[in-house]
Every structure is written in structure tokens, then in C-alpha cells.
Amino acid sequence: MDSWRQHRSAFWAAFTAPTFWLVVFFLIPLSLLWLFSFGEKEGITGINITWTLKQYARALDPLYLGIFAKSLWMAFLTTLICLIIAFPVAIAIVFAPPKARLWLLLLIILPFWTNLLIRTYALIAVLRTRGQVNFGLEWMWEHANSFLTLVGLGSYNLLGADFEPLGMLYNNSAVLIGLVYVHLPFMVLPLYAALDRLDRSYMEASFDLGAGHIRTFRSIIIPLALPGIASGIVITFIPAMGSYLTPDLLGGTDSQMIANVIERQFKSANDWPFGAALSFILMYVTFFGLALRAVLSKREKMGGKAA
Amino acid sequence: MSWIKNPFKRDTRKNPAGPLDYYRKLWLRLAVIGTLFFLYAPIVNLIAFSFNDSRRNIVWRGFTLKYYEKAWANDSLMVAFGNSLTIALITTVFAVILGALSAYVMWRFKFPFRAVYEGGMALPIVIPEICMGVAMMVFFARVGWPTDLPYPLNLSAITIAHIAFSFPFAAIVIRARLETFNTELSESAQDLGASELQVFRNIIIPHMKPGLIAGALLSFTLSLDDFVITFFTSGPNTLTFPVKIYSMVRFSVTPEVNAASTVLIGLTLILTALALKLQNRDKELPIV
Numbered sequence: 001m002d003s004w005r006q007h008r009s010a011f012w013a014a015f016t017a018p019t020f021w022l023v024v025f026f027l028i029p030l031s032l033l034w035l036f037s038f039g040e041k042e043g044i045t046g047i048n049i050t051w052t053l054k055q056y057a058r059a060l061d062p063l064y065l066g067i068f069a070k071s072l073w074m075a076f077l078t079t080l081i082c083l084i085i086a087f088p089v090a091i092a093i094v095f096a097p098p099k100a101r102l103w104l105l106l107l108i109i110l111p112f113w114t115n116l117l118i119r120t121y122a123l124i125a126v127l128r129t130r131g132q133v134n135f136g137l138e139w140m141w142e143h144a145n146s147f148l149t150l151v152g153l154g155s156y157n158l159l160g161a162d163f164e165p166l167g168m169l170y171n172n173s174a175v176l177i178g179l180v181y182v183h184l185p186f187m188v189l190p191l192y193a194a195l196d197r198l199d200r201s202y203m204e205a206s207f208d209l210g211a212g213h214i215r216t217f218r219s220i221i222i223p224l225a226l227p228g229i230a231s232g233i234v235i236t237f238i239p240a241m242g243s244y245l246t247p248d249l250l251g252g253t254d255s256q257m258i259a260n261v262i263e264r265q266f267k268s269a270n271d272w273p274f275g276a277a278l279s280f281i282l283m284y285v286t287f288f289g290l291a292l293r294a295v296l297s298k299r300e301k302m303g304g305k306a307a
Numbered sequence: 308m309s310w311i312k313n314p315f316k317r318d319t320r321k322n323p324a325g326p327l328d329y330y331r332k333l334w335l336r337l338a339v340i341g342t343l344f345f346l347y348a349p350i351v352n353l354i355a356f357s358f359n360d361s362r363r364n365i366v367w368r369g370f371t372l373k374y375y376e377k378a379w380a381n382d383s384l385m386v387a388f389g390n391s392l393t394i395a396l397i398t399t400v401f402a403v404i405l406g407a408l409s410a411y412v413m414w415r416f417k418f419p420f421r422a423v424y425e426g427g428m429a430l431p432i433v434i435p436e437i438c439m440g441v442a443m444m445v446f447f448a449r450v451g452w453p454t455d456l457p458y459p460l461n462l463s464a465i466t467i468a469h470i471a472f473s474f475p476f477a478a479i480v481i482r483a484r485l486e487t488f489n490t491e492l493s494e495s496a497q498d499l500g501a502s503e504l505q506v507f508r509n510i511i512i513p514h515m516k517p518g519l520i521a522g523a524l525l526s527f528t529l530s531l532d533d534f535v536i537t538f539f540t541s542g543p544n545t546l547t548f549p550v551k552i553y554s555m556v557r558f559s560v561t562p563e564v565n566a567a568s569t570v571l572i573g574l575t576l577i578l579t580a581l582a583l584k585l586q587n588r589d590k591e592l593p594i595v
Contacts, residue, residue, distance in 0.1 A: 004418040010503045011416050018409035018474065025471040026431055029446035033438070036445065088338035095329040104339065106583070111346050113579050115532045117549050117556070118568040122349035125356070125560045132352055184346065203327060242435030244535050249556065259437040266441045266539070276445070279438045286435055
């Protein structure tokens, strides 16, 4: 690596343009937002920066605290479900033959490349009242009913007189399904990476010493894969918490998450300072998560050196 | 790649399953199949029903392309599609140039506050999309960015925002490629009298090329796929594909949306296949 001093012209030629773009079209907008979070609304469009903490104090209102708690809770559930689904998948991929492993990884990554809006829309089509899931349930219901009639139990209406389609859309569980759907690859990949690094002789030793699969999983795989698990948790949790589109399209009136509240402040409610304060609270939570991840991965590296 | 010399690789047809052959365990296979079904069934369903000859979108009534014709005849949808492609193309050009330059700076030079600089470059990748979206919206509103410019300048605000979030991604991919560069090449070129610019143009850029292409494909897909930031930076008169689909989706599930979405998925698939092909040619290149 060269010192920039020895190659000043080359350094500045490469340094200027990207830095300009980052500063002018990213850092300045963010700083503007940060400034606004200490301001107050004045009239319809005016914002007076008075360095007040009022907007942050407003975010502590039980209503907004409740939405923050809800976002955290939804992100937590999403992360938990993703972890439960992703762990067996990651184990299967790690131990798959090389060729199958590449294909499986590709299949897990591919949805990443598909438009989030399209994926959410695809879920709506499947989950709605007249969608495929209800269609399948109705089909099963009819068959179960005709079976019951066949064995002479048809007159009791054991399964209800008519098929009631499940209202699977526009509620919290729809949002949860959507969040898991979108964030599952975020969990599989770091778990895969962690398990792939794992030294298999430890597992063999565990089997040789008579431990079963569950014991080996609990005492060998989980402790050794812990940094990967932590990393997966953080990178699933952070985007899940800040999700906008999923709760907006799949959720009902009570499924609002923090990003939806932020959007409302900037669009319909037209309260930029408050929206700015909420954005920065969300960002600070994000940074906290990232810092946590950095500390954990550092610890992992140090542990690796010690071992 | 480590698995090439995997000592545990067995010929699975001849040997019985060993304790580590988790891939051959039935319940793990079921977990994989179930997960893939969960991930793909809605998308396959969406694609299949774009060809279905029924508005109800639920029972198969025969193959048709009429919803593609309808989507094609839907002027605002086509304008939106054209706008999104324009944005993605311009974004790609800028993102690759800016990404290459910043990757080069971070790869080659030692300078004060280098860690801070790298952190700043990673910031657009890590902050929640909604925060970046509202920040860009506030910025363009405050500087009084004109919203009534003629095409393609009416897309400038969205494009600027897209460049801002996609060039750091391109930089990561390009930098990974640069890490494989053998600096003896540039040193010997300089010993032979090549200038700084000649070294960059004739040696470093050709080496970067697979990274540049991968970075370009990545920025193109990122731009095409973005909804949130586009949503906040699009003016009242600019229509982009995701925003148009969003407003259509709010109303109902219609086969035209399926058809338009299928086209976009197809485009993404082609780009991904291209990227993977390039990756196979050059193993060290990370795509994700």
C-alpha cells in the first residue's frame, strides 16, 4: 500500500469523485435530517432549528414507544423463526456434495435478486381470501367432508357447514410471514459460512466419544458456530426492524411498524422534525446492532488465534 | 475453495451414510425442500398465473399471452418500465466509475482517517433504507431540486439517490477483485517507464474488468429492484416501475401485474445468470 503523499495526483484523481458523491448526496442529506430532528415545525413547510429535544421526547410517548416495541418484537420473532428454519437448511447445505451445495446456495440467494415488491405481491396473491392457500384448504375441506359422508358422519357437519376461508392477509401474522419470507436468506448465509468453517474433526471426536446427534449439536456445533449465529441474528434483525414495504402491504391497521410511522411523518402527516427524530432513533438502534456484531466478530477472530 | 479437498467426501452411492452425512438425513432434506418450496412457490405461482386465461387468477383456464399484450398496451406501465430502465442504466455507468475509483483508493493508498473513510463508504449499505429514503427526500426538497424537467432529467433525483446507494456495493465487488492483483506487474511497468495513468489504464483496469462487470450487474439489479428510496425521491410527475406496481398492487391482484412482474423477474434472472457465468470464469469474485 502506498502513502497518498508520494502519489498526490493519482490519489486526488481517484479520491475526489466518489468522495464528492458520498458527501454531497449522502452525508449532507443525512446531516440535514439530523439537524431537522432538533427542529420545530413552523407553519406548513417551515422548520425552525431550535436545538430542542422535544421531538425525541415525543418519541417516548406511549403510542410511539408501543410501535417501537412492536417493531422490536416483530423483528425478534422474525429472527427467531428464521433461525429455526435456517439452521437445518444450513447444516444440510454444508454437508451436501459440492455440486449440490453450489446449486442450493444459489437457490437460497436467488430471491435476493428478485424485486422485494414483486415478492411481497406474490405472497399477497397466495395468501388472500381467494388465494391459493385458501383454495388448497377448501379442497382439503371438501375431501375431508366427502370422506366423512362416506363413513356416515356427513350429517353432523363436523367441519362446519361451509368452508370458511382463513383471513390470512392484513394482520400481524401476514406481516410475520412476509418478514420471514424476505429475510430467510439473510440468516442462511452467515450460518452456512460459520458451519463451513467449523472443524469437522471436533464433531467426529464427539461421535467417537459416544455423543449422539443432539448432544453433538448442543455441545459442539452451537458453541463453535456461535459467532455465525450472532452475525445472522444481527443482519436479520436490523433490516427486519426497519421494514417498510412488508407491514405496509401485508399488514392491517394495527400492524404498523416504525418505518411506516416515519413514512407518515414525511408524507401525509407532514411533520418532518418528528419523522427525522424517529429515523435517527432507528439508525442509532441499527448502529448499536452493528457495533455488537463487530465486537462479536472481533472476539471470534481473537478466539481463533488463541485456539 | 475449501470443499474441493473435502476429506469427508464419499461416494454416496457405495458407502452407507456416516455420522456426518447430514445431507442424507431425511428430515434435513425435508427442511431444505420445505424452505425452497416456501421461497419459490409464491414466485412460481405468480409467473404461472401471468399466463392464465382468467382474470380470477386462481384456477387454471388455459395458456394465454393476453396479459402481456395488455401490459404492453398499458402506456403508463410502459413509461414506468422505460423510466426504471433509464435510471438503472445511468446508475450503472456512474456506480461502476465511482465504485472503481473508491475501490482503487481504498485498496492502494494509506491516508489519514482511512478507517473513517471506509466506514463512511459502508454507511449507505448499512443504514435502514427508510432513513436514506427520507434523507434524500428532505435534501431534494430543501435544495429546491426542480421536478418539472424534461425527460430524462426528470429522473435525476432518483438516479442521484440510486448512484449514492449502489456505488459502495460496486466498490466492494471491485475491491475484492483488486485484492487479487499482483503489484509486481504495476511496479515493473513503472520501472519500464509507464506513467501513473498508463499503469492504471493499461494494467489495473484490464485486471479489474471482471469486477467492473460484476459491479455493473450488481448496481443495475440494485437500482431496478429498489422501491423504498425511489418511492421517496420520485416527484409527483415521475413514474417508475416499482412505484407503478405498488399503486397497482394496492388496488387488487391482476394478471397484468403478474405479467409485468414476470418480465422483471426474467430480466433479473438473465442478469444473475450472466453474473454467475462471469464468476465461474473468475473464481475469486464474490457476487453477493
